[in-house]
Amino acid sequence: MTWLITGGAGYIGAHVVRAMAQAGERTVVYDDLSSGVAERVPAEVPLVRGSVLDADLVARTLAEHEISGVVHLAAKKQVGESVERPLHYYRENVEGLRVLLEAVTAAEIPSFLFSSSAAVYGMPDVDLVTEETPCRPLSPYGETKLAGEWLVRATGRTSGMSTASLRYFNVAGAAGPELADTGVFNLIPMVFEKLTEGAPPRIFGDDYPTPDGTCVRDYIHVVDLAEAHVTVARALASSPGTDLTLNIGRGEGVSVREMIDRINAVTGYDRAPTVTPRRPGDPARVVAAATRIATELGWQAKYDVQDMITSAWEGWVRHHPAAARS
Numbered sequence: 001m002t003w004l005i006t007g008g009a010g011y012i013g014a015h016v017v018r019a020m021a022q023a024g025e026r027t028v029v030y031d032d033l034s035s036g037v038a039e040r041v042p043a044e045v046p047l048v049r050g051s052v053l054d055a056d057l058v059a060r061t062l063a064e065h066e067i068s069g070v071v072h073l074a075a076k077k078q079v080g081e082s083v084e085r086p087l088h089y090y091r092e093n094v095e096g097l098r099v100l101l102e103a104v105t106a107a108e109i110p111s112f113l114f115s116s117s118a119a120v121y122g123m124p125d126v127d128l129v130t131e132e133t134p135c136r137p138l139s140p141y142g143e144t145k146l147a148g149e150w151l152v153r154a155t156g157r158t159s160g161m162s163t164a165s166l167r168y169f170n171v172a173g174a175a176g177p178e179l180a181d182t183g184v185f186n187l188i189p190m191v192f193e194k195l196t197e198g199a200p201p202r203i204f205g206d207d208y209p210t211p212d213g214t215c216v217r218d219y220i221h222v223v224d225l226a227e228a229h230v231t232v233a234r235a236l237a238s239s240p241g242t243d244l245t246l247n248i249g250r251g252e253g254v255s256v257r258e259m260i261d262r263i264n265a266v267t268g269y270d271r272a273p274t275v276t277p278r279r280p281g282d283p284a285r286v287v288a289a290a291t292r293i294a295t296e297l298g299w300q301a302k303y304d305v306q307d308m309i310t311s312a313w314e315g316w317v318r319h320h321p322a323a324a325r326s
């Protein structure tokens with residue numbers, strides 16, 4: 001099979017491309033390089049540069065490369081920016097998906113895997129979030145992911161295409177320093193940035209109803225996440241008519257304070273954090289029940305938080321050599 005990986009020049013997409021290759025699957029990357037990096041795409045993998053909003057180029061790419069399945073990661077992903085620019089987010093993430101699905105169904109491609117997010121849940125009031133927990137996204141970004149899931153499922157139902165929406169929890173780490181996430185949108189790079197600047201890492205609120213008062217999240221290594229894509233892609237290809245919605249997490253909550261302590265230990269910095277007021281909209285605890293994918297498809301995460309911090313730090317130091325401590 002040949003899989004089209006939209007967003008394959010991005011942080012997660014580049015890991016999916018490698019995991020697919022290791023599993024013996026052929027891939028073609030489709031990316032407009034708006035936040036992706038061409039050098040992340042292996043030399044032997046074709047890279048088509050264009051937007052998923054370009055219906056003609058998408059249709060030509062599907063035909064020319066004889067694509068038989070699609071993994072759709074291309075999207076805008078910054079929660080804060082989505083609040084400022086909702087129309088842009090709906091256009092890129094929802095209209096882009098609609099255009100892609102139109103071409104995919106016209107070409108009768110049988111398998112479609114969609115990158116969703118734990119952002120669809122919003123502020124869940126349960127200890128472990130299952131796929132049945134009500135979805136109440138808090139940002140336009142989360143809304144576009146939920147609308148995307150609806151669009152994918154509805155299209156699958158009418159076309160007979162097998163579909164899956166994967167709800168990623170907090171993605172971290174890298175398969176190698178050259179594949180590290182270069183954006184500073186998540187806790188780990190935000191802490192690295194502060195340490196590199198010689199400033200204390202920040203905790204936004206320590207009065208949450210959690211054991212140490214700081215927010216609790218579920219972190220998943222990007223290499224595990226990429227392998228989950230291979231598992232799900234194969235399940236779609238082998239079972240026509242499949243319709244899956246799956247959490248991709250580890251089921252283990254780690255607090256912001258614990259994470260900063262671990263980062264201090266890995267990096268050799270020993271900076272006590274400062275506590276600032278809560279940010280609006282931060283849920284106290286978001287931890288996945290990761291059992292459905294384990295039970296239905298036998299996938300389980302292998303890497304722990306230590307692996308994520310260590311590999312993320314190697315990538316950070318490569319881009320910020322002055323951050324290294326001897």
Ligand SMILES: NC(=O)c1ccc[n+]([C@@H]2O[C@H](COP(=O)([O-])OP(=O)(O)OC[C@H]3O[C@@H](n4cnc5c(N)ncnc54)[C@H](O)[C@@H]3O)[C@@H](O)[C@H]2O)c1
Pocket residue numbers: 006007008009010011012013030031032033034035036037050051052053072073074075076077092096115116117118168169170171172186
């Ligand atoms: N990183 C996370 O923690 C996280 C968590 C949950 C969900 N996700 C989702 O995973 C996917 C990948 O995220 P990432 O962290 O790798 O982000 P990223 O920004 O590194 O990758 C996105 C890729 O999509 C490309 N792209 C964006 N708009 C495009 C368009 N219109 N047409 C073609 N290509 C386009 C970008 O150039 C980039 O290469 C996204 O859908 C994101 O919403 C990410």
